[in-house]
Amino acid sequence: MDWLQLFFIHPVSLYQGAALPFALLFNYLCTKDSFSACARYLFLLAGGGILALAAMGPYAALVFIPAVCAVALICSLGPQRVHRWAFLFQMSWQTLCHLGLHYTEYYLQEPPSTRFCITLSSLMLLTQRVTSLSLDICEGKGEGASGGIGSSSSLSEHLGKALPYFSYLLFFPALLGGPLCSFQRFQACVQGSGSLSPRHSFWALTWRGLQILGLECLKVAVRRVVGAGAGLSDCRQLECVYVMWATAGLFKLTYYSHWILDDSVLRAAGFGSAFGQSPGEAGYVPDADIWTLETTHRISLFTRKWNQSTALWLRRLVFQRSRGWPLLQTFAFSAWWHGLHPGQLYGFLCWAVMVKADYLIHAFADSFIRCWLVRLLYRTLTWAHTQLIIAYIMLAVEVRSLSSLWLLCNSFNSVFPVVYCILLLMLAKRKYKFN
Numbered sequence: 001m002d003w004l005q006l007f008f009i010h011p012v013s014l015y016q017g018a019a020l021p022f023a024l025l026f027n028y029l030c031t032k033d034s035f036s037a038c039a040r041y042l043f044l045l046a047g048g049g050i051l052a053l054a055a056m057g058p059y060a061a062l063v064f065i066p067a068v069c070a071v072a073l074i075c076s077l078g079p080q081r082v083h084r085w086a087f088l089f090q091m092s093w094q095t096l097c098h099l100g101l102h103y104t105e106y107y108l109q110e111p112p113s114t115r116f117c118i119t120l121s122s123l124m125l126l127t128q129r130v131t132s133l134s135l136d137i138c139e140g141k142g143e144g145a146s147g148g149i150g151s152s153s154s155l156s157e158h159l160g161k162a163l164p165y166f167s168y169l170l171f172f173p174a175l176l177g178g179p180l181c182s183f184q185r186f187q188a189c190v191q192g193s194g195s196l197s198p199r200h201s202f203w204a205l206t207w208r209g210l211q212i213l214g215l216e217c218l219k220v221a222v223r224r225v226v227g228a229g230a231g232l233s234d235c236r237q238l239e240c241v242y243v244m245w246a247t248a249g250l251f252k253l254t255y256y257s258h259w260i261l262d263d264s265v266l267r268a269a270g271f272g273s274a275f276g277q278s279p280g281e282a283g284y285v286p287d288a289d290i291w292t293l294e295t296t297h298r299i300s301l302f303t304r305k306w307n308q309s310t311a312l313w314l315r316r317l318v319f320q321r322s323r324g325w326p327l328l329q330t331f332a333f334s335a336w337w338h339g340l341h342p343g344q345l346y347g348f349l350c351w352a353v354m355v356k357a358d359y360l361i362h363a364f365a366d367s368f369i370r371c372w373l374v375r376l377l378y379r380t381l382t383w384a385h386t387q388l389i390i391a392y393i394m395l396a397v398e399v400r401s402l403s404s405l406w407l408l409c410n411s412f413n414s415v416f417p418v419v420y421c422i423l424l425l426m427l428a429k430r431k432y433k434f435n
Contacts (some may be wrong), residue, residue, distance in 0.1 A: 010254075011114055012121065012176050013053045018263050020205075022047055023173050030270060034062055037191045041163050044190070047172035059119040062124060063222070066093045067169045070130045073163050074137065083134040089335070090130045094123050098339040105400060122176055124337060129169050133183045135316065141184065164190075167391045172267040177262035179272050179287050179309035189271050212257050219253040220345050232407040240411040241388065248391030251398055252293075259307075261286035279328060285309050297383035299358040302390055303351070313388035338397070343405045347396035350417055352390055357424035364427055371388050388416045 004317050025045055029035040049145075052060040066089070073086050097120055104112045135141075142380050168186050226246050235243050263286045266272050269371075272284050289305045298300050318330045331352035335344045392413050399405050 006324065009044050010050060010258070011055070011116055013258060013261055015051060015118075016176055016258075016265055018054075019047070019172055019176075019266050020268055023265050023358075027118070027268060027270045037161075038163065038189045041167040044171035044173075045163070048167075048170035048175045051172045051175055051248045052170070054114070056119045057115045059113075059115050062093075062097055063122050063170075066090055066123070066130070067126060067166065071165045074134065074165055075158070076160055079137050079140070083131070083138040086134040087131055093206050094120075094127055095340075097123055101339065102341075108405040117201045118176065118338070123178075125177065127173065127337065128180050128310070129174070129183075131141045131317055132180060132313060133165070133168065136183055139145055142365060148149040173265045173271060174262075177258060178261065178266045179285055180313050181266065185284075186271065205264055205268060208260050211260050215253050215257040215260070219250060222246060222253060232404070235411070237412045240413055243412045244391050244395055244408075244411070245388065250393045251394050255307075256288050256290055259286070263287065273355055285312060294387075295383070297379045297386055298362060299389060300362075301387050302386060303355055327356060341400060342402055343396045343399045344362065344403060345394060346409075350396065351393050353424065354393070354417060354420055357427075358386075359422055360427040361420070385419070388413070391414055392428070400410075 026040070029043070030040065049060075049064075052063055056063065056158075063344060069089060073089065074082055077085060099110055101120060103118065104110050104116075141285055148321045161325055164183075166185045167190070168183050171186070174181060228242070232240060232243060263272065272286075283309045285307055287307050289308060293302060296305070309366045314330050318333045319326045331348040336350040338348075365378060369378055392408070395408055395413075396405060399408065
């Protein structure tokens with residue numbers, strides 16, 4: 001095994017790993033009475049600023065500017081208006097940055113800067129925190145600071161009111177990755193004393209480190225298999241299925257490794273505990289539920305468990321607020337949020353259709369299958385079909401060039417989503433006649 005290749009670290013993972021000791025330091029300082037809430041907010045904010053400058057360089061301004069504007073909107077608008085304006089500004093800013101990436105990739109035909117790609121990833125996470133915070137204020141779950149700018153308070157009082165918002169939007173454990181942490185949880189964890197015990201922290205982080213090491217070893221093995229075989233351009237029929245499955249497996253292993261590392265940083269800083277959870281609020285939700293993702297035979301369940309905190313955020317932001325076609329609107333917005341690349345548009349549209357088909361197929365099967373042996377065979381076949389459809393969608397979303405997307409669509413792999421599309425049409429027609 002090539003050990004240099006094994007321990008090659010993605011730039012985002014490198015900076016997240018560097019943030020881990022400072023997360024543990026923050027957790028330790030929270031046990032000290034002299035470390036006030038204001039000092040904690042400043043520590044998290046300063047760490048976020050330093051991490052942004054180190055990871056993004058001059059592109060960090062593209063994250064700082066919308067964060068400042070979001071706080072200004074929160075402090076100047078009423079609860080009923082703040083979400084609309086915060087959402088529109090944040091998504092407009094993020095879309096302009098994504099258009100810059102499109103210009104570089106598709107018009108100039110040049111590889112984008114690594115720092116710029118890290119910036120776009122951080123902007124997407126910032127959009128989650130901004131919209132989550134504005135929704136909380138709009139729904140009365142959190143107190144806004146509206147009217148603060150125009151009041152007669154001193155500058156220090158204005159900054160004191162705005163400090164928790166600045167710190168939440170830019171705090172370093174979640175700047176480059178990690179599950180979405182609500183503002184209520186963030187504020188309660190900072191102002192409280194719910195830190196991890198050293199023993200629990202050590203064993204939990206050690207276990208996650210072993211998981212990451214195992215995933216990286218497996219990723220090296222899969223990468224060698226993918227590199228040694230044929231690609232989509234020269235594969236034939238069933239061979240294309242193997243190429244697609246192996247390539248998608250490489251993408252999934254990369255996501256799993258990053259999510260576990262992001263989760264470790266948040267937990268090390270003390271934001272992963274049940275402390276600060278408000279009544280009725282969902283508990284801490286890690287992004288990686290590997291067992292469920294790899295064993296489920298339902299595309300709809302895979303969708304809910306894939307990047308769980310983002311799935312819950314999309315459900316709250318789009319699905320529950322949509323008046324018509326909520327599923328399609330949710331996936332359309334997800335494509336917009338990811339950057340509107342051609343592969344993303346096709347992949348997320350296909351994903352929406354597959355989820356709709358999944359609901360009808362399993363509802364029909366559950367009403368007719370009674371024998372446990374037939375049910376076992378049905379679950380096995382649908383598990384394999386689910387994994388292959390997810391692999392197809394993942395490749396469509398990840399590819400950047402139109403030529404690669406065209407190769408995928410023209411390959412034997414398109415049979416799997418087409419089967420679900422046919423079943424969707426048949427079952428939808430049957431349901432319509434029955435009604």
